[in-house]
Amino acid sequence: MPNTSADTTLRATLVGEDQQNTQRKKQMNLFMHTVDKFVLLLRVYPTGHPLVENFAEHMLDQLKDFFKLESSLYVRVKATELLTENNEVFFTREESEREHFLWYVPAMDGLVSFEIPPDVSIKELVRFLSAISKASVGDLPMDDDTITLLWEYDLDHIKIHSVENYISSDEQETFGELDDAEALVTIMGATAKPQGEDSKTIKDIFEGARTTLDPDMFTQLQYNAETIMSTPTMPAQMIADAFRVDMSWTRELVDEWVSGDNLEYRLLESLISIVRADHRSKPAIQAIETISDILVHMLDNTEYDKAAELFELIRKREILFNSEGDNNPLSLMMDSITDPIRIEALIYQAQKYDSDKPDLLKLFAYCRKEQVLKQVLTQIADEKRTVLNIRTLVDILFIVTNKTNEMQWLDSKYTGNTVYFTRLLPVIKTIRIEDHQIVQRVLAKALELDHEEIKKQTLELAEPSWCSSLVIEKYIKPRMDDKNKEVRKLAIDAVRKLDEQSFKTWLHQAMDMESLSFRPSGEILFLLRFFIEVEPENINKIRDMLTTRGWFNEKRRTLATSVARVLLEHNDTQTIELMEKQAASLLTSPSLREDYSRLLKQFKPSTAHKEEQ
Amino acid sequence: MSQHSDTQDKARLQATGFLKENRQTDHTLTKVLGPKIITDILRIMHTAKIFGPEHSHVKQICHELSTSMAEAFEDRIEEAFTLQFTDANIFINGQIVKFPEAEFTRSVMVRSMFIAQSINQIKFLKGVEASEWSALVQALSSAEAAKQNQAKKTAKIASLETFDQPHIKLRAVSLRNFENLATEDVRSQIVEIYAGLMVKCAQYFEQLKTSSNASARFMKRLIQRATDYFADYRHVFIGLINLKVIQHQDFVHAVNTALYSMFIAQELGLERTELVRIGLTAITQDVDRILHQEHEDVQEVGDKSHFKTNMTSVTVLSQMGSTDVVSALRLVTTYERGFPYNKPLPQDWYSEEFRPHLLSRLVEIARHYDILIQGLDENTPLTPDLALQTLSQQMGRHYDPRLTKLFINVIGIYPVGEMVLLSSGEKAIVVKSPNITQAQSNKSIAHRPTVKLLNGSNQLIDLAIESNHNIHIVEIVEATEDEQHPGAFFFF
Numbered sequence A: 001m002p003n004t005s006a007d008t009t010l011r012a013t014l015v016g017e018d019q020q021n022t023q024r025k026k027q028m029n030l031f032m033h034t035v036d037k038f039v040l041l042l043r044v045y046p047t048g049h050p051l052v053e054n055f056a057e058h059m060l061d062q063l064k065d066f067f068k069l070e071s072s073l074y075v076r077v078k079a080t081e082l083l084t085e086n087n088e089v090f091f092t093r094e095e096s097e098r099e100h101f102l103w104y105v106p107a108m109d110g111l112v113s114f115e116i117p118p119d120v121s122i123k124e125l126v127r128f129l130s131a132i133s134k135a136s137v138g139d140l141p142m143d144d145d146t147i148t149l150l151w152e153y154d155l156d157h158i159k160i161h162s163v164e165n166y167i168s169s170d171e172q173e174t175f176g177e178l179d180d181a182e183a184l185v186t187i188m189g190a191t192a193k194p195q196g197e198d199s200k201t202i203k204d205i206f207e208g209a210r211t212t213l214d215p216d217m218f219t220q221l222q223y224n225a226e227t228i229m230s231t232p233t234m235p236a237q238m239i240a241d242a243f244r245v246d247m248s249w250t251r252e253l254v255d256e257w258v259s260g261d262n263l264e265y266r267l268l269e270s271l272i273s274i275v276r277a278d279h280r281s282k283p284a285i286q287a288i289e290t291i292s293d294i295l296v297h298m299l300d301n302t303e304y305d306k307a308a309e310l311f312e313l314i315r316k317r318e319i320l321f322n323s324e325g326d327n328n329p330l331s332l333m334m335d336s337i338t339d340p341i342r343i344e345a346l347i348y349q350a351q352k353y354d355s356d357k358p359d360l361l362k363l364f365a366y367c368r369k370e371q372v373l374k375q376v377l378t379q380i381a382d383e384k385r386t387v388l389n390i391r392t393l394v395d396i397l398f399i400v401t402n403k404t405n406e407m408q409w410l411d412s413k414y415t416g417n418t419v420y421f422t423r424l425l426p427v428i429k430t431i432r433i434e435d436h437q438i439v440q441r442v443l444a445k446a447l448e449l450d451h452e453e454i455k456k457q458t459l460e461l462a463e464p465s466w467c468s469s470l471v472i473e474k475y476i477k478p479r480m481d482d483k484n485k486e487v488r489k490l491a492i493d494a495v496r497k498l499d500e501q502s503f504k505t506w507l508h509q510a511m512d513m514e515s516l517s518f519r520p521s522g523e524i525l526f527l528l529r530f531f532i533e534v535e536p537e538n539i540n541k542i543r544d545m546l547t548t549r550g551w552f553n554e555k556r557r558t559l560a561t562s563v564a565r566v567l568l569e570h571n572d573t574q575t576i577e578l579m580e581k582q583a584a585s586l587l588t589s590p591s592l593r594e595d596y597s598r599l600l601k602q603f604k605p606s607t608a609h610k611e612e613q
Numbered sequence B: 001m002s003q004h005s006d007t008q009d010k011a012r013l014q015a016t017g018f019l020k021e022n023r024q025t026d027h028t029l030t031k032v033l034g035p036k037i038i039t040d041i042l043r044i045m046h047t048a049k050i051f052g053p054e055h056s057h058v059k060q061i062c063h064e065l066s067t068s069m070a071e072a073f074e075d076r077i078e079e080a081f082t083l084q085f086t087d088a089n090i091f092i093n094g095q096i097v098k099f100p101e102a103e104f105t106r107s108v109m110v111r112s113m114f115i116a117q118s119i120n121q122i123k124f125l126k127g128v129e130a131s132e133w134s135a136l137v138q139a140l141s142s143a144e145a146a147k148q149n150q151a152k153k154t155a156k157i158a159s160l161e162t163f164d165q166p167h168i169k170l171r172a173v174s175l176r177n178f179e180n181l182a183t184e185d186v187r188s189q190i191v192e193i194y195a196g197l198m199v200k201c202a203q204y205f206e207q208l209k210t211s212s213n214a215s216a217r218f219m220k221r222l223i224q225r226a227t228d229y230f231a232d233y234r235h236v237f238i239g240l241i242n243l244k245v246i247q248h249q250d251f252v253h254a255v256n257t258a259l260y261s262m263f264i265a266q267e268l269g270l271e272r273t274e275l276v277r278i279g280l281t282a283i284t285q286d287v288d289r290i291l292h293q294e295h296e297d298v299q300e301v302g303d304k305s306h307f308k309t310n311m312t313s314v315t316v317l318s319q320m321g322s323t324d325v326v327s328a329l330r331l332v333t334t335y336e337r338g339f340p341y342n343k344p345l346p347q348d349w350y351s352e353e354f355r356p357h358l359l360s361r362l363v364e365i366a367r368h369y370d371i372l373i374q375g376l377d378e379n380t381p382l383t384p385d386l387a388l389q390t391l392s393q394q395m396g397r398h399y400d401p402r403l404t405k406l407f408i409n410v411i412g413i414y415p416v417g418e419m420v421l422l423s424s425g426e427k428a429i430v431v432k433s434p435n436i437t438q439a440q441s442n443k444s445i446a447h448r449p450t451v452k453l454l455n456g457s458n459q460l461i462d463l464a465i466e467s468n469h470n471i472h473i474v475e476i477v478e479a480t481e482d483e484q485h486p487g488a489f490f491f492f
Helices: A005-044 A050-069 A104-108 A122-137 A146-153 A180-192 A197-206 A217-228 A236-242 A247-258 A260-277 A282-300 A304-327 A329-337 A340-352 A354-364 A369-381 A390-400 A406-410 A418-428 A437-448 A452-460 A469-481 A485-498 A500-510 A521-534 A538-547 A554-569 A573-584 A590-603 A605-612 B029-051 B056-073 B101-116 B130-148 B186-210 B217-243 B250-268 B272-283 B287-291 B303-318 B325-335 B358-374 B384-393 B401-411 B436-441
Strands: A073-077 A081-083 A089-092 A111-116 A159-162 B080-085 B090-092 B121-125 B168-171 B419-422 B427-432 B450-453 B460-462 B473-476
Touching: A005 A050, A005 A073, A005 A089, A005 A122, A050 A073, A050 A122, A104 A122, A104 B101, A111 A122, A111 A146, A122 A146, A146 A159, A146 B217, A180 A197, A180 B186, A217 B303, A217 B358, A217 B384, A236 B384, A247 A260, A247 B250, A247 B358, A247 B401, A260 A282, A260 A304, A260 A329, A260 B303, A260 B325, A282 A304, A282 A329, A282 B303, A304 A329, A304 A354, A340 A354, A340 A369, A340 A390, A354 A390, A369 A390, A369 A406, A369 A418, A390 A418, A406 A437, A418 A437, A418 A452, A437 A452, A437 A469, A452 A469, A452 A485, A469 A485, A469 A500, A485 A500, A485 A521, A500 A521, A521 A538, A521 A554, A538 A554, A538 A573, A554 A573, A554 A590, A573 A590, B029 B056, B029 B080, B029 B090, B029 B101, B029 B130, B056 B130, B080 B101, B090 B101, B101 B130, B130 B168, B186 B217, B186 B250, B186 B287, B217 B250, B217 B272, B217 B427, B250 B272, B250 B358, B250 B401, B272 B325, B272 B358, B287 B303, B303 B325, B325 B358, B358 B384, B358 B401, B384 B401, B401 B436
Parallel strands: none
Antiparallel strands: A073 A081, A073 A111, A081 A089, A111 A159, B080 B090, B080 B121, B121 B168, B419 B427, B419 B473, B427 B450, B450 B460
8 A cells, every 4th residue: 555645644744743752761760860869959958958959940841842842741650660651650769869769669569650740849859769768778667657757857748658568467367257358348438328228237347346435433433423413404505605715725725745745754753653553564764765765865965954854853753762771773773874984974964055055054963962072073073074165064062062972072082182272263253152161161172271372362352251250270370380371461461351360469479570580671661551540559560670789780681671661651759760870880781771751851851951061 | 617707717726835747756566577578588588588488597597587577566565467358558557668778679579479379368477487477488389380380370379278387377358448439439439438447447446456566547538528528518527427327435525525526626727737637636535445444443532533533644745645635635634634614623733723625624524425325334315406415414513615515516406417307297307407607697596497308309598598487397207117217429
């Protein structure tokens, strides 16, 4: 038969369609390769990252040409290949550059097909592929698969078709001779026709069958109580009025849900109760492990506020197991969670992150105090260990210190290191010392050290709250004769402020010329001035020093001029006369004569003039 | 979602410090044993092919297989498992075996091996001996050799027909999956979901009794699907429940309780994923009674015995895991089960003063209502309207009054599915309750649902609208012997 033009047209059409089909498959193939790359990106970057978004945009661009010809991208999913709507393979496992075929697990989970429309948003495409990626990686929880995950991702445009992908198990006897599929169909039939054959089948299976409805005893009690009550039937109108719903209180109920309503707390209580029932039982051991798991997870995720609440709960409930002594299961669990390494980490976190500090302090209150105390004190006392925030460490110390363990602060393994004090003292300056007895004792200890800087800093902190008479007597007064003048000055000042009487007594003793002569001039001046200030008549005693024959000589020149100066400051005329006399006397050493003249000139210019004359 | 719920932000359980959606990984027999046993079977057959089925190498592998299978059964309560083959997949106890992708080809080979011999089911009982494995290998090898013979290509091989070992059973069964049930009809889909939930829940409960780890995955899928229909077809689910196709069964009670709980939650405006959590929690709220069949007799009723009873349940439940949200909710609701809403739980329960959790209070209403309408033992089940009124009497004492009111309005003062007598003298079926927002603003319509006449006309009458206010419901009536309940599709 000769070729007609119709044949030619048909042939051309078929060839054209073939070409279009090939082109379509090629585009879909290319798209899937891109999807493979995209999923790789998702493993590295989070959704929402610009790289992810841009790549997704690029993927959608790829489909633009495809959507010119097709109304949607329809893909059938098999374990090792993808097919078009017409069941033509366009992408296989062998072609995929990935080590694992992305669609294998979703296919196993029952994903039959998906359809992407042209108007799909980037966000939705990313969500869809991230669900596929997550499922593909495997290791999904027991009650989840690709399908349940996709449902949760709530896709608006992308259509999914899935099957249940299970088959009947003939092990079940609930529905008599019927397997699952038959049971399903029969029940459906019974609902559609309550008087039909299927309904009769169901009735035959279950009528007379033992009821398996077996609520707990208290539910039964409630049921019995309710059913024996006579229920007055109310007119419908009355019922409608009585049970009106006020939507404002539904918001309160929702708030309860959203707040979690202490779900974790309640869970822990229920688990602790399992332990209470029999702490040696397998469920109890598992419950302890679960509690531990929960708390560790919280700590790892820096949920310190919640962890603190739960720690508090555990500690409260610990007393329920007091009879177990050292084998208290909750205590043992807490010890394992708050091992030294964990504590070290928490101490570090508290120092580093101010925002976490309040919650961590709460947490430390429920840790083993001795252990925390020890770790913090060790850190402070070890100069090789960095302290990020000494104030925080001190705050921790206050939280964990109690009457039983406070003496650890004074343990020689800490106090023997000067760094212990050099670190603590600046902080102690900023706190209310009177509130912390142990700090007072630390300060007293600091004064014992032969370290000038420490002594100085400690003396600067002298105040009535911690400087008892014992402290003054034992620790501060000896410093009044310290070889370091600054220390001496601070000590003197401290005693003067803290115990005036004592100071006066000391002062009288100190006015001994022998002991005065070893002090520097500033100190002598201070003491002399104060001596007069305390009791004005002491001026006579001081004046008497000037008259001590042979005492004031070259060696004691400083003392002499200091005494003279102080007396002149008080306009003591007798002193002036005395000095004038001594300034003119050859029995007075030359330099001293000069000093006296100068002082006289300074304080009494007319006298000086007279002298010159 | 009902109208007033649209205006609320979708509410999600606050992200908890540790609870993930579900952290419990799959340790079911299917996951643990599935890929391994297929690899082992392939290995043994391959060795038999090279050395012959009687060879010592084969016997050695048989011995190893016997040992590894004994180990697999250890610490599990299963006494047996069934390997099933279809054209596309391999299943264990009805659950698909997911192979590591690299091993997928092996699964194809093993599948082909057995299906070629017209065997699609192998049951392994605990205690398989090495000799039984050896016998299986020999039978399969003979069958394969015989199949090479053209004359016997299509027949089932005698060696397999006579195969009979104490702990290995071969069968050819008729297997179906549910691909064929896919339908576009919304009515069928909804009915299928409800029926599917009952079947899957029954299966789940069976698995709980006989296996170490049962997966609720299929129930979750169905619950998710059901959630998608609540906005427009919630009333249909209520009607389906009221049809009472199956009664007095634990799985039915579980499904109904889950649905009721989800209805209340939906009305509160909780997010869809939250509805699924609540559904999964509620559907398993009595599983402890299934797992632990021996129940103690309580001598003295009071807080202490109540605590003890609940603790028995909690202890059993804790074995199912507790560090995911659903498990935690389940544990907590069981812990608090049956406690009146209006007083704080005593010190035995909590050191702080807590009233029962919202979900505990919600599930309490749902489960009690269902028990009332199902009836226990010889007690006659109550009609839905009476059951609601019974609940309402304990409102404020045992049940949270706000949740109870919400529940009553959700179910309907005249619940969907009830046959009623109208003031016009006609009989009708209630097909839809009034919208709660409407009922709230106009208090006189909560008892005025939409009904469909039973006179053959299928006429719908919305009693809430002004023009129908001349008609009201006189009472709920029972169908006479001549009358037939129209069935589920009537609700649409």
